[in-house]
């Protein structure tokens with residue numbers, strides 16, 4: 001019998017019922033909620049007279065539309081009354097249905113995909129869902145984690161299961177040696193540039209190979225986070241000693257003998273040597289340069305040493321038209337060197353790149369320097385815990401002295417649902433994951449980059465090759 | 475859920491690839507706590523200018539496409555965020571079916587859960603439909619889920635696929651949660667066998 005992939009093993013361990021001609025019913029181990037995609041699901045439950053089946057497996061936080069200005073108890077949750085109402089609705093729903101909520105004042109509040117791992121809720125072998133596409137982030141632990149819509153949120157609340165056809169499997173083998181200053185963000189951007197934004201549609205991806213094995217959990221989370229930008233249903237990385245060391249001692253991780261038992265099980269999860277995938281991609285990172293997107297889709301990306309492409313270079317007419325439209329929206333001329341693109345704003349944040357490691361790396365670049373005149377730069381830590389830790393290390397001082405704004409945790413300018421938005425025409429170097437039209441504010445222009453590249457852009461006022469600054473240490 | 479059997483309607487071409495859910499419903503409109511009221515925000519930044527005036531050249535604003543219920547569009551439609559507000563907005567605006575070469579996974583499921591039929595067709599077929607909907611004023615298309623066919627009034631007949639289970643759910647307008655709850659005993663047995671660490 002052929003061996004099994006990590007994905008096969010996690011999938012099979014969660015099939016509750018399988019009948020011919022019907023999608024298998026999958027058990028869900030962890031359901032994460034946030035304020036934007038849950039209210040209609042709770043309303044549906046209420047209308048049907050249903051309860052939440054497993055409130056103990058359900059956790060909620062507020063992140064998408066929370067303000068990132070100082071939080072003063074007694075003040076409205078948001079200056080925007082509709083956003084405040086959405087948060088109050090979540091508070092009421094969690095209270096009514098008995099769900100643990102990390103609210104605005106909780107030291108555990110943060111972006112849902114950052115706090116799951118941080119609290120040890122995210123564990124190898126689990127099935128994890130959330131009404132948010134970047135749920136793929138949790139796959140870094142060897143969990144099967146994917147985003148769902150609000151009707152499915154309601155389904156999971158009511159039944160703790162989800163009918164799902166099994167996606168196909170794809171191996172993305174990452175090999176070579178990453179240069180200093182070339183990060184996990186550059187790996188995933190470069191990969192999407194190669195396979196396209198629908199290159200993995202219909203697949204669950206497992207990232208494998210020596211580069212992945214050497215990655216920290218933070219880096220694995222970055223590449224799994226953006227699996228969705230390649231169209232994948234989920235991204236996964238096999239759990240290993242790095243994973244176990246990260247989890248040990250975290251609040252919701254198993255303790256003592258239970259932890260030993262869990263590790264013994266987790267060690268059985270990696271893909272068997274004789275397992276096969278439906279599709280295989282090899283990505284060599286040896287010559288990878290820091291990446292910068294130039295368009296309005298994450299696949300529109302090039303090296304920092306490159307130039308804005310000329311749409312006429314694209315053979316496929318649809319791609320050409322999309323590139324033309326993107327350049328018009330972005331206000332860029334074909335052939336412009338990437339390093340000559342001037343920026344107005346810098347955003348270091350989001351579930352892709354706002355973990356402690358990201359902030360430390362960016363601080364290395366910023367230390368002792370000043371943000372370029374005319375540039376407004378902000379750091380939005382991914383969680384209140386990260387913010388606290390960074391302050392313990394003095395990172396906040398480094399950023400503030402350079403002229404960065406140091407904010408409270410939330411999604412912030414990743415999607416601009418709160419007050420942190422770009423003005424029309426403003427150009428932003430952003431560590432987030434989407435450069436769609438208007439994503440960071442109507443008419444705003446987003447260039448996706450790594451934290452060190454964003455930090456460097458803040459200092460120089462335009463994109464620079466962070467490798468040439470000589471400030472990074474391994 | 476509203477059933478879907480056979481629908482004949484005016485078709486509108488949206489000739490773009492990778493249309494993401496941020497374009498379908500921009501995030502500033504996601505703060506409502508109801509499922510309704512999103513139709514007015516559909517493709518907002520493409521439909522309206524900075525002053526909130528309709529952009530006369532955007533395809534949905536052309537008089538000849540008013541009342542369209544079938545959207546013909548490019549590959550990877552609905553990529554990006556998982557927001558179900560996107561199918562809610564499309565449905566409330568009046569769309570019943572979307573014809574495209576491919577859809578993003580989460581969006582595809584979200585449509586099916588709302589009685590909005592996403593139909594995958596070969597890129598050449600979509601291109602031909604798009605051409606006809608552009609050239610011919612008042613171009614109607616029939617999407618027939620009973621026969622699993624897309625047809626027009628000029629003899630074009632194109633089969634499409636949808637798995638039998640999903641198809642039955644849509645044809646009969648069944649509630650997926652009710653169906654899952656028929657397995658209550660199996661869910662309980664699973665939970666008993668997997669107590670956690």
Ligand code: SF4
Nearest residue numbers: 134350351411414415
């Ligand atoms: S940080 Fe951005 S991508 Fe991540 S959950 Fe928030 S809005 Fe979504």
